[in-house]
Amino acid sequence: MSIHEILQQYWRYPHFRPLQEEVINHVLEGNDTLALMPTGGGKSICFQVPALAKEGICIVVTPLIALMKDQVENLRSKGIEAVAIFAGMSKREVDICLDNCVYGKIKFLYLSPERLMSELVRERIRYMKVNLFAVDEAHCISQWGYDFRPPYLHLAELRDLHAEVPFLALTATATEKVILDIQEKLLFKAKPDGSRAVFVKSFVRDNLAYMALEEEHKTRRLVNIIRNTGGSGIVYVRNRKETQEIARFLIAAGISANFYHAGLSTPERAKKQEAWKKNELQVMVATNAFGMGIDKADVRFVVHLDIPDTLEAYYQEAGRAGRDEKKSYAVLLYNEADKSRLQKNFELSFPTVKEIVQIYYHLGNYFQLAYGAGQYLSFDFDLGDFCNRYQLEPLKTISALKFLERDEWLVVSENVYIPSRLRFDVNSQDLYSFQVAHANLDGFIKTILRAYGGAFDYFVPFRESDLAKKANLPISEVTKRLEELQRYQIITYLPQTDKPQLQFLQARSDSQHLNINRQHIESRKAIGEEQLKAVLNYLKGDGCRSQKLLYYFGEKNSKHCEICDYCLRSNKKTKQEELEDKLIIEINNLLAIEPLRLDELVERLQNGNEKERITLIRNLVDTGKIKFINEKYGV
Template identity: 35%
Template sequence: MPDAPAASLDVLRQRWGYSAFRPGQAEAIGAVCEGRDVLAVLPTGGGKSLVYQVPALVRPGVALVVSPLIALMRDQVDALHARGVRAAMAHGGLSRRDQEQLWTDAEFGRYQLIYLTPERLQTDLFQSRAPRLPVSLLAIDEAHCISEWGHDFRPAYRRIASARGLLTTASGERSPVVAVTATATPEVRRDIVAQLELQDPELVVRGFDRPNLVWSVLHAENKAQTVLDVFEGVPGPGLIYAGTRKATEQWARRLAAAGMSAEAYHAGLAPEARTNVQRRWIAGETRVIAATSAFGMGIDKADVRAVVHTALPPTVEAYYQEAGRAGRDGERAYCALVIGPRDEALPRAMAANSHPSPAQVQAVYEAAGSLAGLAIGSEPDGPTRVDPSRLATLASVPEPLARAALQHLAEQGAWSIRDARPDRVRVRVHQTAPALLAYAEMQKPPLARFITALLRTLPPEAFGDGADVRLEKLTRATELSEPRVLAGLDFLQQREIVSTTRGAGVDLVWAASRATSAPIDAAALARGQRRASRGLDHVVRYAQSVGCRRQHLLAYFGESAPSRCGRCDVCLGRHRPAAVTPEDESDLITILGAVERDEPRASWLPDTSPRRRNALADWLLAEGLLDLAEPLADVYALTPKGLKALRRRS
């Protein structure tokens, strides 16, 4: 494996203040600096971003970093600015003029890194400017998103490979590609290599094993008390992951009532509120955050002592990534999955509500056309704004399914989707600039001044398909309050001089006229449903396993481990009977006989509760009469000791 060049270590010391690379970083960085493709699978908190950030400061040109979330990009760009690194973001919130300027600046060496979403790679603007850029490397963050078998699958990632042919280095060579992720099974790793068309990549896989983490699954009748017990027994900062926004607020209230400082974090909070909650937790002012999965990506807090999941996560990858935010400082930390007898129902329902049927997609397509006032065969002359809640009502489908259907139709080319922003108003002028100026000259002075200020402020796109304009920019240019600016725009809209849209929802940019039938890929919808079901099945098997938790997790990610870690709830015997009595012997022999006949665990002792059955199986494993032959498949085998005990009774 290549070693990182001396220049990389100098950059690490000067910009980040570290004296050495972590395991896996040096090999990956060395390969990138040599111009090779790289797939790096490093643990959460293992410094994945340095795998592309350091080479970006060593190699000439600009590094393009594909990232799934604008918030994550913003955090990384801000952190790089604090270290004196020239970095920027390219996203749909920028005006056409600002995007043009960004790529011009990149061409002439102003930036060392530019972050962008995968959708940006497909825009006409990027594709026209890309051949002129000296691209030092193309980095794919959260690369598991490219695989249908990875969590957080995002179809736009699959189109990244088509952009690779446009990218060359300052010397005219092909730009290397580095893909990084924290959670990728062998199957997902193979898919990443294939989908990105990596050429002879350096594969660096390090550290799924986190020996300082103590893994537990706690089956609880009283979940609230169990969670309180965890945080009372484990001092220090903590995280609770809950399945819904409402649940995060309930958990925060419960902990606060017990005397712990706790706050809720979810996407329903205002951006400023989320930022303040996060800031207080990182600063140690709040001990525990109760959050949805919206929290955590890109968060750097090393001293989290406990991460508690109160709902089954959708995949093992998601669970490992979220739980892995504990103990990044290397000290002992605890990861607990607390589940009740009916907890499987919620994630099953959420999975079902994120994968619509073809009929539901068709209903959403028809509803979107109706809301836009489009007849069959007609095409709007600009974007149409859709409120997903209203759309769901009209289509008679749950709102999550309506949103998923909108996204599926975008993937199939019916339209592209742009998020509407409350701090912006979309303006489309129906006249030319000279005609609008002539109209202003005939108006009273206040209206004339307003129109003239608009002409100075609106970007050229406003006179075409329309443009999103910051309200703050309009209030400053017109010297009017926000309500008066909106009233002025409404006045012009009533006279059909402009069209404006503002508020919640999304803008649909139709690619073609409305058709009778929506473009639907039924096979892709079915695959998505199977993928979600399969992911949850793995989580359920982990939760119900009577084998070592650490062994189970490492086996899932393709790594071997001893059959007993000695530290998880199973190895510590927390689910085992307090004592096995002579009355239990018949049931123990029955289990051994069922294993010899290859019967699944669910069929052992059918008249016995699952908890007692699992407890007896755990005792047999601990005593060396059974062996967990295949942890992921829940397959058991008799040991010689177990076979001898069975033969002795028969």
């Protein structure tokens, strides 16, 4: 099938979006390719279509587990075989999944970058017929990027397994420095003319009006923005508590709103997300956990009530407005206290080596790990509980974990919902013998076999509540029987989880042997200072907002957008100045002929309204440019 036939058959699209076809053709020619496409630009099609056009499997690397799961479900709904491997899965689950990729008909294998550090995973990839390596969120490979992820630095090692397979790197935001860094870190092969392929869709959003407004009463201004703009919107805040407070405030003001953050259960998040997508509620108040992978075109406004840490993050979040190309607004409300808070958070983001070592020591105790033990073990990780137990500052702790990730001691994933799974560990003959010997469990086992027939070959997802209905038992009894079967080594039972996962990449070390790269911390701090300056510069009202963003991303020759708050103010000022110039000429011409009373002068003027004419006449008298004598004006 041609790429156009694939697009039509699986996506029902009559044609590609700008840049997609060029990227796809370049990949199909076997070239390493970097594509920069803003949020909502259709990046996934750029690797999904060429992968379907060629024999073999596409390996997709992404750090966003929620997005990974969404894409796998979307592909499966189209009849395309896809699987994902991420933190929280058991070793046996991973083993079976990789086997299916080697021997089955899987077309897409989604992996978190941390998984590629496992020797087991790499060895199995060696035996797969790989047609493309797709690296999503490619800016994560660069220490100059805003979301640096150390495991990305190992991605180039995939070339040792399949030297001829091309790489397609994709990102929504990258500065010129990051673009070069991505190509160098992924060892991009140059074309015969010595160049490397970079496809860049302009960061210009003609329909998006950027506003940065200094405001002491932010909630009052927020209500005005929502009422005046109308339509669907997102309000971004910094923490979970604030999402609830602002949502309650909006509801009290008569605005249909709800709140969203990563601490909610997956069913809750899905329900709220669906209601917002269907326009059953107008506004979602959320942390930055909301929005990734959500394809809603008719978002009319995105309001930030806190200053984002970087312009990259702001551009991505603000860019969720107006994907239907209709007029939309990206509004950032801030005050002096917000600037101080941003500066303080920046300082907390760079703990000392001593503090990092102490936090690592607490982690070992928290998970009750012996020294020399724990390599590749994963645990559910409750950051709030951990910080409370050891009286730690959350932001500093998160930053320390990132530096421990950089030095490959551990890795922390985002919140991810993994349903309960089970698999039979015995063959059907041995299972029958067990049923005969344990009549009390026979009926329960038969219910599992009827409901989940594939459980001999792979882990099947299920809900304890569904199984309870089928077996006509209370949920507590179902859980008890599953655990009993696991003790007998008849099944492996993995209960659902909805927490972030922390995995130790190396065995627990003592403080003397815990190597922390001090130089890396200093260089990250220098980069952070540049990013902080860029954000503060954006807030200044001394230039076109869109032009400032475009300049930051390397588009040096952009024009004024004419729709941001700065451009609107400038245009208004310019028009006012033009009006005053015309009125001054008129006034001087009239008074050069004869002195006039105020009513006579105002009536004979052609430009401006009555109020504007009177105001200017009085200003001219005050500045001595015209005279007022005997109830008449003259020159």
